[in-house]
Amino acid sequence: MSDSLLEFRKVSVDYAGRGGTVSAVTDVSLTLIEGETFGLVGESGCGKTTLSMALMGLLPDIASVRGRILFNGSDLTTMTESQLRELRGDRISMVFQDPATSLDPTFGIGSQVADTIRAHGDVSRKQAKDRALGLLAEVGIPAAAERYADPPHRLSGGMRQRVVLAAAIANNPALLLADEPTTALDVTIQAQILDLLADLQRRHGTTILLIAHDLGVVAQICDRVGVMYAGQLVEVAPVAELFARPRHPYTRALFDALPSGSHQAGALRVIAGQVPDLAHAPTGCRFKDRCPSRLAECDETPPLAMSDSGASIACWLDPATRAAGGLGPLAIAGESNG
C-alpha cells in the first residue's frame, strides 16, 4: 500500500458570525497518498477554501476546527503557532486563487521568493537570491535576473502566478495546496499554469491538493477527485472512474449540468434548487432537498464508504454506504426514481 501523507479525520469547521454559526465544513474524512495529485471540486461556497485554510492553520479567529488533520502522522490542529509556521512554506505550501493580490505590491518579485527560503533555513542573502533566481527560471519567468527587483504590478497575471508558484515550491514542500490557482486567469494562461503544476509535480514528486470549481481543470492533471457539497464530502473516486461513472446524485447532477454532452471540460452550471444556507444547515445529507432520489434515510448523515470500484460515495442509495451505516439493501421501489 502507498503511504498516506495527509489525513483529514472527521474535520468540521464552524464560523461564529453575527448572523449565527456557519458550519462551512462538516465531518470531512479524506486521505491523500504521497505523490498523488488530488482534485477537490464543488460549487463556490461549499467549503473548499475553508478546508485548506484549516490545514494551513490560517483560519480567522472566528473559526473553530474539530477533528484531526494528520500530516505525516502529526496532528496539525494541536500544533502551536510556531510549529505551524515552521511547516508552512517549508513542508506544506499554498497557492491562492488570485495572483493579482497574492504578492506584496511594495516588494520586488525575487525577494518574495528569497524571503521564503530565508524563513526556513540559515541561508545568506546572496545564497537565497541565487536560489530564488533559479526558481524563477524554473517556473518560466524569462530574464529572471533582470526582473528580480521588479514590483509585481509590472507582471501579467500568469507571470505573477508563476512567481507565487516559485515561492511555494522554494523549499521543496511535501504537500502543495493550490486553491483555484487558475480561476482568475485567461483560458490560455490557465492551461500553461496547469502544465507547470503537472511538470513540477513530476519533477519533485510533490503531493498536490488542487482545489477547483471546474471539472475540466481536475480532468487534466488529477489522479483522484473529491466532490464537496455544502461542506460535506460526497464522493471520492479515481479521476477516470468519476468521469466514467459518477455515482453520487450531486456528482451526476454536476455532469448533467455541463455544456451539452461534454463530459470532458467546462465550468459547473446551475442545478435546480438552492444550496442550503450553511448557517441553518439541514441535518443528514445536505443535498437531499435537491436530490431526485430522496429517501426517508436521508435525514441521517450517510457515511462515506468505499465500494469495490475504488470509488467512495456518501449516499444511502449506495450499497456500500448502506452496509457501513448498518442498513439493509435498498427496497426496489426506492431505486425507480434514480
Added chain:
Amino acid sequence: MNGRLEYALRRVLLTIPVLFATSIFVFLLIRLVPGDPVRTMLGIRATPDTIATVRSQLGLDHPLITQYWDWLRNALHGDLGQDFISHEKITSLLSVSMPITLELTILAMLLALVVGVPLGIIVAAKSGWTRRLSNGFVIGAISIPDFWLGIMLVLIFTGSLHLLPPTGWVAFTDNPAQNLRYMVLPVLTLATGQSAYILRTTRAAMLGTLSEPYIAFLRAKGLRQRSIVYLHALRNSSGPIVTVTGIQFGVLLGGAIVIENLFALPGVGRLIVTAISERNYVVVQGGVLVVACLFILVNLITDLVHGLLDPRVEEAVSR
C-alpha cells in the same frame, strides 16, 4: 526604477507652479486688506508728506504688477525687504526665529510619530479594552485645544511639580540642555493631538493591510509574524501615514503660532503675530511666505518618501 524616478521628477517640477501661485497669494493678501496699509501703519497723525515718503520707500506708488515683480525678484535673491520699525532685514529676523519654529515643530512631529506609529500598530491587532482605551485617548487628545493643554501642562509641571521652567527661551547654541528644558512643554503640547492623529491613521491603515490576501500568502510562506507586521504590513500602510504626517505638519505650523505665543518662544509664529499687531506688513509678508514655502517643501518630501516606499506610484505616472 525609471518609473519611480519619473514620478519623483514630475513631483519636483510640480512644486514650481505651486510656489509661484503661493507667492502671488501672499503678495495679494497684504494688498487686499481694506484700507491703505501705510496710513494704518503710521497712524492717524501722520502727515501726507510722511505717508508719501514711506509709500515711495516701499515702492507702493508703482503699479501692482511692478511691485510684485520687484518683490519676487528680490525674494529670489534672498532679500525679503526691511522691517521699517526695527530697520532689520527680514531675512535676519527669520534666521533667528525660523530655527526655533523648526525645532519646535520637528521635535513635536517626531514625538508624535514615535508614540503614534507603534501604538497604532499594536492597537490594530487588539480588540476589547485596549482598543477602547486607545479610542478614548484619540478622541480626548484630538478634542483638547492646544492652548488649554499647554496651560494645564504648565500648571502641573511648573506650578505643582516645579520640574520645568514655565515660559521663555535660551538659544540652543548657548546652552543646549537648558534650551531643551524650555522646549519640553511646548513640544508635549503640540505633540499630544498629533500623536492621536498618527495613531488613528496607523491603526486604520494597518487594519486594512492586515486583511489583504498578500498578508495571508506571507503567512502561508511561513514568514515570522514580526517581519510580516513591521516589514510588509507597515510598508504597505505607510502611504496614509506619510500623507497624514505631511498634512498634519501644516496643522502643526499653525499650532506653533499659538504655542509660541503661549510659551513666549521667539519663533516665526510669534514674529508674525507681533508684526500683525504692529501693522508691520513687510514682516508679515516675509514670515507668511517662508512658512508657506516650508509647508510646500514638507509636502514634496512626503510625496517623495511615499514614492520611495510604494512602487505603485509609477502606475499613477503612466496614467
